[in-house]
Amino acid sequence: MNTSHGAASTLYVRFLLPPTHEALLPQLLSLLGEFTPQVEALPPDAAFVDVRGARRYFGRDAVDLAALIRVRALALYGVECAIGAGPGPMLARMAARGAAPGVTRSVPEGADGVREFLADRPVGELPGIGRATARTLCEYGLDSLGKVGAAPLSTLQRLVGARAGRELSEKARGVDRTRVVPNAAARSLSVERPFPRDELDPFRHRRALLSGAEELGARMRGEDQVCRTLALTVRYADRTGYSTITRSKALPERTAHSTELARTAYRMYEALGLQRARVRALSLRAEGLAPAEHATHQLSFDPTDEKTRRIEEVADRARAKFGPGAIVPGTLAA
Secondary structure (H helix, E strand, C coil): CECCCCCCCEEEEEEECCCCCHHHHHHHHHHHHCCCCCEEEECCCEEEEECHHHHHHHCCCHHHHHHHHHHHHHHHHCCEEEEEEECCHHHHHHHHHCCCCCCEEECCCHHHHHHHHHHCCEHHHCCCCCHHHHHHHHHCCCCEHHHHHHCCHHHHHHHHCHHHHHHHHHHHCCCECCCCCCCCHHHCEEEEEEEEEEECCHHHHHHHHHHHHHHHHHHHHHCCEEEEEEEEEEEEEECCEEEEEEEEEEEEEEECCHHHHHHHHHHHHHHHCCCCCCEEEEEEEEECCEEHHHCCCCCCCCHHHHHHHHHHHHHHHHHHHHCCCCCCCHHHHC
C-alpha cells in the first residue's frame, strides 16, 4: 500500500517501440531488472518499476534513475522512452501521460504538490474511471479531479456507489493503495498482423483479427495453456504520425478456444469505433496464461459450440501433421 506524498518511488516506463517490435519487451524488462527486481510488466510496451531500494543502492533519485534507464534502452536497443515518476503506480502512470519522448515527468513532492498536480486534470484521466462514470460526474459539475476531491464522500457514493465512491474520493486526493507487483512477461502470448499500407477496410481489420485469434488459440492449445484475458492493440495513423490504443477484456472462463478469442476481439474492436481509422497494425495478446488442466468449461446445450470445438481438435491434428496452413477458416482462405 502506498498512501504517502513523499519523493517519487515508482516509475511508469513506456517504451516507444517501432511497429512489429513487440518482441523486444522481454529484453527491455531485463534491462529494468538490472536496477531492481520490483518490475511489473504491462504488455505490450510498458512497465511499473519500484525504485525505493534502487534509490538507496545507486544513491540517485527516481528522475536520475529514469535518465539512466532511457540512455541504456536507447544505446542497447535503439528504443526511446517516455517516463512518469510518482510516489505510487497511479500517479506515475498519470505523470507519464504528459511526458514527451525522451522526457521524465515527475509529480511534485508533498501533499500540496500532489494536490496541485491533480487539481485541473479531467476526471477521465484517473486510472480506473470509465467513460460512463466520467460522464455521470461531469453531468453534476464534477469535471476535474480537484472538484471530485473536494466533494463530500456521501455525494460521490450516491452518484457511483459506496465502494466506488470511496475509492474515487481517495484517488482524486492522490491516495494510491496500489503497489508494484513483479510478474513475468512470459505469462502472455502475442501475435501481430501488420498491413502493407494504412488500411481503412473494416472487413480486412476483422479478417486480421480472426487470423490472429486462430494463431493465438492454436499456439496455446499446442502448449496446453489457456488465458484469462485478451488484449487488443491497434496502431493507427493520426495527425502526430502513428499512435496506439490498447483495450483488454477478461474472458468469461479461461480458454484457448479460437472462436471465443475471435468474438472477444471483434467486440473490443467495435467498441473502439475505429471503423474509419487508417490502421497500420493489429495485435492480440493472451494474458494470464495457466495450464489447460486448471481450466473449466461450462457445459453448453448449444450444438454449434460443441461442433466447433470438435472441428478445432481435428484441425489441430491436421496442422500438426501437415503444417499450420493445412486447415484455415474459409474467410482466411479467400
